[in-house]
Amino acid sequence: MEEESGEELGLDRSTPKDFHFYHMDLYDSEDRLHLFPEENTRMRKVVQAEMANESRGAGDGKAQRDLQEEVDELVHLYGLEDDHELGDEFVDENIPRTGVSEYPPYMMKRRDPAREQRDWRLSGEAAEAEDLGFGGWGSAGQCQDLREAYRYTHGRASEEYECYVIPEEEDEEEAADVFCVTCKTPIRAFQKVFDEHKEHEVIPLNEALESAKDEIHKNMYKLEKQIIEMENFANHLEEVFITVEENFGKQEQNFESHYNEILETLAQKYEEKIQALGEKKKEKLEALYGQLVSCGENLDTCKELMETIEEMCHEEKVDFIKVISVSFYTNRLGKFLKTKTDVEISAQPEFEDQTLDFSDVEQLMGSINTIPAPSAPVINPQVPNSATGSSIRVCWSLYSDDTVESYQLSYQPVQDSSPGKDQAAPSPPIIKTEEIRSCEEAVLICWESGNLNPVDSYTVELTQAESPEASGVTESVVGIPTCESVVQLQPGRSYIIYVRALNMGGPSVRSEPATVHTIGSYFRLNKDTCHPWLTISEDGLTVVRSERRTPARELSPSDTHFTRCVAVMGNLIPVRGHHYWEVEVDEHLDYTVGVAFADVPKQEDLGANCLSWCMRHTFASSRHKYEFLHNRTTPDIRITVPPKKIGILLDYEHSKLSFFNVDLSQHLYTFSCQLHEFVHPCFSLEKPGCLKVHNGISMPKHVTFY
Amino acid sequence: HEIYPLNKCLSGQESVELNCKMKFAVYLPPKAETGKCPALYWLSGLTCTEQNFISKSGYHQSASEHGLVVIAPDTSPRGCNIKGEDESWDFGTGAGFYVDATEDPWKTNYRMYSYVTEELPQLINANFPVDPQRMSIFGHSMGGHGALICALKNPGKYKSVSAFAPICNPVLCPWGKKAFSGYLGTDQSKWKAYDATHLVKSYPGSQLDILIDQGKDDQFLLDGQLLPDNFIAACTEKKIPVVFRLQEGYDHSYYFIATFITDHIRHHAKYLNA
Numbered sequence: 016m017e018e019e020s021g022e023e024l025g026l027d028r029s030t031p032k033d034f035h036f037y038h039m040d041l042y043d044s045e046d047r048l049h050l051f052p053e054e055n056t057r058m059r060k061v062v063q064a065e066m067a068n069e070s071r072g073a074g075d076g077k078a079q080r081d082l083q084e085e086v087d088e089l090v091h092l093y094g095l096e097d098d099h100e101l102g103d104e105f106v107d108e109n110i111p112r113t114g115v116s117e118y119p120p121y122m123m124k125r126r127d128p129a130r131e132q133r134d135w136r137l138s139g140e141a142a143e144a145e146d147l148g149f150g151g152w153g154s155a156g157q158c159q160d161l162r163e164a165y166r167y168t169h170g171r172a173s174e175e176y177e178c179y180v181i182p183e184e185e186d187e188e189e190a191a192d193v194f195c196v197t198c199k200t201p202i203r204a205f206q207k208v209f210d211e212h213k214e215h216e217v218i219p220l221n222e223a224l225e226s227a228k229d230e231i232h233k234n235m236y237k238l239e240k241q242i243i244e245m246e247n248f249a250n251h252l253e254e255v256f257i258t259v260e261e262n263f264g265k266q267e268q269n270f271e272s273h274y275n276e277i278l279e280t281l282a283q284k285y286e287e288k289i290q291a292l293g294e295k296k297k298e299k300l301e302a303l304y305g306q307l308v309s310c311g312e313n314l315d316t317c318k319e320l321m322e323t324i325e326e327m328c329h330e331e332k333v334d335f336i337k338v339i340s341v342s343f344y345t346n347r348l349g350k351f352l353k354t355k356t357d358v359e360i361s362a363q364p365e366f367e368d369q370t371l372d373f374s375d376v377e378q379l380m381g382s383i384n385t386i387p388a389p390s391a392p393v394i395n396p397q398v399p400n401s402a403t404g405s406s407i408r409v410c411w412s413l414y415s416d417d418t419v420e421s422y423q424l425s426y427q428p429v430q431d432s433s434p435g436k437d438q439a440a441p442s443p444p445i446i447k448t449e450e451i452r453s454c455e456e457a458v459l460i461c462w463e464s465g466n467l468n469p470v471d472s473y474t475v476e477l478t479q480a481e482s483p484e485a486s487g488v489t490e491s492v493v494g495i496p497t498c499e500s501v502v503q504l505q506p507g508r509s510y511i512i513y514v515r516a517l518n519m520g521g522p523s524v525r526s527e528p529a530t531v532h533t534i535g536s537y538f539r540l541n542k543d544t545c546h547p548w549l550t551i552s553e554d555g556l557t558v559v560r561s562e563r564r565t566p567a568r569e570l571s572p573s574d575t576h577f578t579r580c581v582a583v584m585g586n587l588i589p590v591r592g593h594h595y596w597e598v599e600v601d602e603h604l605d606y607t608v609g610v611a612f613a614d615v616p617k618q619e620d621l622g623a624n625c626l627s628w629c630m631r632h633t634f635a636s637s638r639h640k641y642e643f644l645h646n647r648t649t650p651d652i653r654i655t656v657p658p659k660k661i662g663i664l665l666d667y668e669h670s671k672l673s674f675f676n677v678d679l680s681q682h683l684y685t686f687s688c689q690l691h692e693f694v695h696p697c698f699s700l701e702k703p704g705c706l707k708v709h710n711g712i713s714m715p716k717h718v719t720f721y
Numbered sequence: 722h723e724i725y726p727l728n729k730c731l732s733g734q735e736s737v738e739l740n741c742k743m744k745f746a747v748y749l750p751p752k753a754e755t756g757k758c759p760a761l762y763w764l765s766g767l768t769c770t771e772q773n774f775i776s777k778s779g780y781h782q783s784a785s786e787h788g789l790v791v792i793a794p795d796t797s798p799r800g801c802n803i804k805g806e807d808e809s810w811d812f813g814t815g816a817g818f819y820v821d822a823t824e825d826p827w828k829t830n831y832r833m834y835s836y837v838t839e840e841l842p843q844l845i846n847a848n849f850p851v852d853p854q855r856m857s858i859f860g861h862s863m864g865g866h867g868a869l870i871c872a873l874k875n876p877g878k879y880k881s882v883s884a885f886a887p888i889c890n891p892v893l894c895p896w897g898k899k900a901f902s903g904y905l906g907t908d909q910s911k912w913k914a915y916d917a918t919h920l921v922k923s924y925p926g927s928q929l930d931i932l933i934d935q936g937k938d939d940q941f942l943l944d945g946q947l948l949p950d951n952f953i954a955a956c957t958e959k960k961i962p963v964v965f966r967l968q969e970g971y972d973h974s975y976y977f978i979a980t981f982i983t984d985h986i987r988h989h990a991k992y993l994n995a
Contacts, residue, residue, distance in 0.1 A: 639957075651937070651967035655956040679962050681930050682988070720991045 194223030299362035389417035438520035455506035461499035480509035536594035582699035591667035605701035680717035752788035759855035759993035766862030787990035819867030822904035869917035876926020889952035936971030
């Protein structure tokens, strides 16, 4: 047995002495070099660190080049060429001192030009001190800030430094103390006396410094301003960009709908005309045919008579005379010759020219260029404290679909009587409680107006039901133009909801309340979608298919309710996120449960198209068959214990639809589905029986794994 | 101190059951650094070693996400110098069939059933940050058979079980007949004790939720070695919950395992992390 220390494993417990590690040749080749796996990780870490350093170094070099180019560009852009000192010195100083990644690319490094200008006139110490005072650049008091910086670092009284930029110590060294303007170089005072600078203009160093500083400040200020301008401009451009997209969208939509209308009208006209022509043709042909037939009959009769006559001519003279003079003339021949033959053609071959009336199409085409008038804005109710004796603040909301150029506000004084006397406040609306749909994050409420006269807007008010003593906060949603609203809520709470109607006379009293629980997703089965053989319970959660004794007759197709598949859909709230519900079934029942888009074809079976996904159970010859159908295809899956309660999880976020056996916490199957629009739960019964929906329940833990 | 997640191959542990040195692989997720994790045992199929699973199946991300320790033992004792152990690939070395042999010359070393259900878990529990109360088992082919019988013979020991293309009814297929007659002799009643389809018929225990994936184009399925229909029928009869998925276009290989391993790990995590 080999002995090995426990440290190798690095575990809390000591390893039995007979463990040892061996290399795994199935890993990457780099591991081959190392005998023990944990050494691997250490080595790898070291290597990685080194590589990171290198890459940073390389990055700096690249950044250096980039920065140079940018600087040149900026110099150009900002018209700083004349200050070429600025541009040149820029490049050299920047790179080692400042971290490349700290500044966004287009920002100039404000510090550096100033510092650069100073460096060759001041000592390094002074230059550092300046760095500290840099916070205040861009404002008018730049020089002031600079002096303050010196005060700060050198801790001396401000008066001492009002005029001096160089600290005292500097005077002892052999530093320049005057400035030759002509040569643009600092020199020592005595140098003025010498040849070079004899004729030159010389000013005290301080002055030179000051003027240089001023120049710098001005330039920096200019740059600052320009930066701000460009930033603002960039933001503005972005906004415009977005608006262009939006406007395009509106235009496109508008045009498309108009255009389609025109196309439909044209198509319709075509059909009508063709049909009319067809009928005309039929008429003519029938008339001609009729004539042809009677013509033929006529011919036949003529021929017959001819034959008769001929026969008679061959008989004895006496009989001949007898016959033709008596019966023949009086009867057939006479009658026949008397009847007028109609040889007028009854139908003309030509079709009359019909001018088509295209005036409605012309009108549509004309209207395609018109901009729809915007909808009326809704004036918000008057807010307290928004009026004085002579003024008032009016706010209104706008429909986002409209393009508005301007608003016109007009007013008229109401008679002396206080508002409300002229017009009565509206009656309260009536919430349609049986149509409430909710999920963990929102509720969709709709209501009846409750008023014969038009109402300006509605307000939804909600309070949380758990805190009645506090009679908590009432949230209001104002300015609702229609009789329905989706309101965002917090999960796991109960809310009481009221609705009020508003008009010029003020708000109505609160409607009767409705209660909403934001646990799970709550929906009811939609009677409008129900196949005629199904009945839905009062609470909208149970669907029954009864035994039929009379034979079924073909149902005419419908867009709203199922006509072939004996199915019904639920009204799920149109909110993304996830939704979970359960269906109670009978083991021996043939059923289908799943989801479908609202416009799923109602004369097809669920799962037979790509607008529905569902689980189908068929029980035949004592065998349970399970299919997971979409577009008529199903995977091959066998389930040994038939579920009595099926859990269904709809996850918009991950585009998945999952089915579970609730009693066993067993996962059955998951579809991946493209949900570009909202879907609704769907249920069908292939045999008589019933399905019971349980919803408004939170997801069991086992479902959360999916 | 080591940095998790960690994949180790360990060897040199002298097994009492198998009377030889046994190797096994262990995967420790990041979560194991701070606390005990549930353990998931993987049993490999014919001709595999303890390395195939850790390198080819791609389970690491899923195991890491759910915080599971994964252990993969070898498929048979090795180097025992038994005559005939290397003669065929479906019997002897690499083909332990997870039974406790009763026949000579196999009975001294070929006790994989006891090794997997007793000795290995004790070893793991003593040396690694695992929770001894939370254990599940799964496997492929012969290992699928192993997982199913370990779970069915030990009600309540494993929280969940699943399998890829398992040998469901060895007493009726050529592989099983060859192995069982060699390891267990001719008495077929002894064979049934290691046959999942038979064990289900008398399974008394608590709910098991079994997930099985089977490739539709698996040659061994077509050759009648796997016989899942028999197992499904028995489970339907005894109301043992199974979801059996026949996967179009897949065969018996590790590619098949790698494609669906995430579903299996999630299946186990649901019970191990409940």
